[in-house]
Amino acid sequence: MDNVFGTDPSEVYIHVKRVLTKEIPASEAESSAWLMDSFKSKDRLLSDFNAQGQFPNQRPEEELSILKCIATFGVIVSLTLFSLCSSHCGKFLVGTVKLNSCVH
Numbered sequence: 002m003d004n005v006f007g008t009d010p011s012e013v014y015i016h017v018k019r020v021l022t023k024e025i026p027a028s029e030a031e032s033s034a035w036l037m038d039s040f041k042s043k044d045r046l047l048s049d050f051n052a053q054g055q056f057p058n059q060r061p062e063e064e065l066s067i068l069k070c071i072a073t074f075g076v077i078v079s080l081t082l083f084s085l086c087s088s089h090c091g092k093f094l095v096g097t098v099k100l101n102s103c104v105h
Contacts, residue, residue: 016046016056 020039026032050056 014050014056016050
C-alpha cells in the first residue's frame with residue numbers, strides 16, 4: 002500500500018535465484034508448466050517471508066563498503082561507455098569506409 006499512497010518503503014528485501022537456461026524446458030507446454038511452478042514457488046516464498054520475516058537460508062546482512070560500491074559503479078560505467086563508444090565508432094568507421102569507396 003505504500004506505493005499506492007506514494008510513500009517509499011523503509012526497507013527493501015530482494016531474493017535472487019539463478020536459473021540456468023538448460024533448466025528451462027524447450028517445449029511450449031513444458032515451459033508453461035515450469036513457469037507456473039516458478040510462480041507458485043515465488044508465492045510460497047513470499048508467504049514464508051511474511052510469516053517469518055526472512056527468506057529461507059538467508060545470510061546475515063553485511064555492511065556495505067563504500068569503496069567497493071564506488072569501484073563497482075566505476076566498472077559498470079566504464080563498460081557501458083566502452084560498449085556505447087564501440088558500437089557508435091564502429092558504425093562511424095563502416096560509414097566512412099563506404100563513403101570512401103563511393104568517392105574512388
